[in-house]
Amino acid sequence: MVTTNEGLHRLPPVRGNEQIADGHPLGHDSRILGIQPISHNHYQHNVSINMTAEQKKRTLFVGVDVHKDTHTAVGVSPFGEKLFELTVGNYSKDFRLLAESVESASAKEMLSPYFGLEDCSGFGERLSSFLLDAGYAVVHVPPILVDERRRNETHPEKSDSLDALGVAKVMLQRSDTLLPYTVTPEAKKSKQIKEISVDREFLVSERTRLKNQLHTLLHRLWNTEYRSKFKDPFSLKALRYWKARTPKSADPFLVRSMRRKVGRLLDLHDEISELEKELETLMKKSGHTIHTASGCGVTIAAAIVGEVGDINRFHSPGALAKYAGCAPRECSSGKTKRYRKSRSGNRRLNCAFHRMALSQISRMGNPAAQRYFKRKVSEGKSKSQALVCLRRQMVNIVWMMMKHKTEYRYPQV
Secondary structure, eight states, X not given: OOOSSTTOOOOOOOXXXXXXXXXXXXXXXXXXXXXXXXXXXXGOXXXXXXXXXXXXXXXXXXXXXXXXXXXXXXXEOTTSXXXXXXXXXXSHXXXXXXXXXXXXXXXXXXXXXXXXXXXXXXXXXXXXXXXXXXXXXXEEOOHHHHHHHHHTSSXXXXXXXXXXXXXXXXXXXXXXXXXXXXXXXXXXXXXXHHHHHHHHHHXXXXXXXXXXXXXXXXXXXXXXXXXXXXXXXXXXXXXXXXXXXXXXXXXXXXXXXXXXXXXXHHHHHHHHHHHHHHHHXXXXXXXXXXXXXXXXXXXXXXXXXXXXXXXXXXXXXXXXXXXXXOSOEEOOBTTBOOEEOOOOSOHHHHHHHHHHHHHHTSTTSOHHHHHHHHHHHHTTOOHHHHHHHHHHHHHHHHHHHHHHTOOOOOOOO
């Protein structure tokens, strides 16, 4: 039974000079946006599991398809041969059974186990924690990579076993680009921030839906008169007015429906305010100061910190840009050099950087960012392309601020 770190196989040591490929920076203009350039030596914190061809030959790739109640694991040799398959539950005793089976297979084949989890909704947290505590190397395999591999099959099929096999095959092919699971204090704080941030976004979406529904009800009850009563018909003062007043000869059914929605909106206002206060407290405890940057409030900063997790997973701004989908894709041919906007990556993180970039060039935004944006447009780029360039620079700034936990410094004009 595997309960301690003794006797467990480890991955062979990785070479320190192997890195995840950086995203194309679209020009290193970070200095003009308020940060000083950092030498390449600062990017050498290599936490990705980059294996040489020789190390891959001595590795057992274990792909795990994660579910609420069960986990299906498939072991693959360095040459793509399926060695074993096992389905276990979601309890510690099941994890020990999985570890024993993997140890048996790795000892038989004289290979070092290397785990990859396709974890979409956090159901693999307990398993990943167990494996990390036991000393195994564990990486996160994005479901989109497994889906892409399945679509490229001649006869695509889907099952837990095939998904786990797909995870292992993705590990075999992309071992140098997959991010490891981390259990550092910073990662745990980031996870808490993400939970609160996602809850807030859910409530904000619900509030928006209710406002749209209430618009229709107010028009049916008050006609166009309701627009002239308040500048903002959904302010706290307006909502209390709608809840207390009833127009003459109004349909009682519509009045009850309106009051239900108004009551829920008032409750949502309190719940969202409470979550925002909690986010501010957690952000202060985390030590991150992203919110000091122009155009980045606490809510955007919390979304970024929650999705990034431990910044040490990313050895450079380019690696973070690729993860966020902010690094343009090269589409060159012959003498033609061309780059296109990436539509992959973490879309929630991408959205946060996009909102941050938009705030930078707003009327009350950052003058340095506005000048950078105008310069890119004057160079012949469209406004959309210039915004992509600015968003890429936001990644540079955020990476450096998170890495060194420093506040944003406005550039000297």
